[in-house]
Amino acid sequence: MTLFCCDIDGTLLNAHRTLSGRTIAAIQAVREAGHTFVLCSSRMPSSMAALDRLCGGTGVPLIAYNGGLVIRDDGSVATDEHIAAADARVAYDTCARLGLHGSFFAGDSWYAWGRDRWTQREINHTAVEPSAESAHDYAAPGRIEAEPPHKVMGMGDAHLVDELERVLAGREGLVTYRSKATYLEVASAECSKGAGVRSIAADLGIDLADTVFYGDNDNDLSAFAVVGTSVAVANAKPYVLEAASEVTAAHHADGVAAHLEQWLAADAF
Numbered sequence: 001m002t003l004f005c006c007d008i009d010g011t012l013l014n015a016h017r018t019l020s021g022r023t024i025a026a027i028q029a030v031r032e033a034g035h036t037f038v039l040c041s042s043r044m045p046s047s048m049a050a051l052d053r054l055c056g057g058t059g060v061p062l063i064a065y066n067g068g069l070v071i072r073d074d075g076s077v078a079t080d081e082h083i084a085a086a087d088a089r090v091a092y093d094t095c096a097r098l099g100l101h102g103s104f105f106a107g108d109s110w111y112a113w114g115r116d117r118w119t120q121r122e123i124n125h126t127a128v129e130p131s132a133e134s135a136h137d138y139a140a141p142g143r144i145e146a147e148p149p150h151k152v153m154g155m156g157d158a159h160l161v162d163e164l165e166r167v168l169a170g171r172e173g174l175v176t177y178r179s180k181a182t183y184l185e186v187a188s189a190e191c192s193k194g195a196g197v198r199s200i201a202a203d204l205g206i207d208l209a210d211t212v213f214y215g216d217n218d219n220d221l222s223a224f225a226v227v228g229t230s231v232a233v234a235n236a237k238p239y240v241l242e243a244a245s246e247v248t249a250a251h252h253a254d255g256v257a258a259h260l261e262q263w264l265a266a267d268a269f
Contacts, residue, residue, distance in 0.1 A: 001035055002263075003204060003211040005063065005197050005223065006256055008041040008051065009125075009179075010216040011233050015252045017125060019054050026257035027055040029264055038200055040193050042066045042151065042177070042185055042219065046108045047126040061203070065105065065150040066177070066219050067196030068187050078199045081191040082106075082148035084173050091152045091186060092139045094167045100160045104135050104144075105151040111138035118155040152186040177219050185219075194222030212263070214248075214256050216240060231259055 006012050014020045019027075027037050037055070039048045040063035049059030061073045070079035083091075088104065095102030101118040104111040112119040112130035119130060138144065154164040158181040165184050168174050175192075177185040193215075201208050209228035213220065216236035224230035224243050232244035233255040241247055249255035 001204075001206055001210070003197075003201055003206045004030060004035060004037045004214070004260070005040045005200070005211065005227070006037070006214040007193075007216060007220050008039060008043060008048065010235065011214050011220075011251050012039075012051075012256050013251060014254070019051060020254055020257070022254045023257040024055050026254075026260040026264075027057075030260055031056065033264060033267070036061075036204060036206070038062060040067075040196060040213070040223065042179070042187075043126060044105050044108055044110060044128060044151075045069065045071065047128045050127060061200050063193065063196035063200060066185075066187050066191060067193045067199075067222075068150040068191040069107070070196045070199045072200075072203050078203060079191065079196065081188045082150055083152060083186065083188050085145045085148045087168070087171050087174050087186075088144050088149050088152060089139070090171065091154070091164070091168060092135065092144070094164050095135075095154055098156075098160045098163055100154050100156040100164060102135055103130075103153045103155065104138050104149045105153070106138075106147050106149045109147075111135045121155075122153075150187070154184040154186070155182060158182055179217070192222040193219055194224075194226045197223050198226055214259070215244075216251065231256075 030037050038061050045064045048062050052059050060071050063070050068081045072078050101113040110130045113135045161184045173189050175189045201211055211227040212229040213223040213227040214231045216233050230244045231246045232241045234250040248259040
């Protein structure tokens with residue numbers, strides 16, 4: 001059995017930010033051949049599960065929040081790495097001071113700053129609605145401590161995101177990831193996609209040498225470092241292309257599907 005793990009945004013989705021028919025068919029073919037295909041993303045679980053079900057999956061296993069929340073195929077939690085409450089509080093206070101949108105994600109709850117254009121953009125991108133409670137409700141005394149987040153996302157003008165990144169860069173328990181100039185994703189330094197892939201592979205009894213990972217960006221490099229085959233889509237950042245053992249077509253050209261098709265054809269001989 002081979003384990004295929006795949007990033008979502010910038011790697012798997014087409015120009016309409018969903019899965020193409022070709023991609024769905026390729027994933028289904030891999031699964032029907034007895035192999036495992038697992039989504040691995042910074043997204044929240046419900047958004048990932050919805051995409052997995054398009055391919056006939058059950059929504060698990062999955063690697064959410066860049067490895068911060070790893071869920072086994074039976075729905076149990078293998079890894080649960082939260083951001084420390086004190087770090088989350090600093091992120092909230094900094095966003096409030098700067099007038100920057102801060103979204104807080106805990107499990108399958110998304111606490112958005114407000115019904116602004118950044119919230120609407122995330123809804124459009126992920127097809128998930130935020131919780132009725134806002135980030136301000138979530139930041140009430142004792143709430144963050146009782147339910148610390150898996151991810152914080154700062155969204156807004158690039159110079160404001162620069163300042164949030166500067167403030168958080170000095171906190172040892174955090175890792176920050178700039179998915180674009182106007183987005184800063186924040187997670188615990190204890191989690192990574194590489195650790196998530198290791199966890200799923202061990203749980204399934206699959207050797208890491210028999211694991212393939214598809215990605216395009218900085219947060220995929222830790223997974224590239226542990227798998228037997230690392231595949232970058234053609235639109236990946238230059239240093240991700242250099243780190244990959246193979247390169248496939250771009251995400252909008254169904255690069256992952258093309259690689260899966262080629263792999264299945266070769267495996268048939």
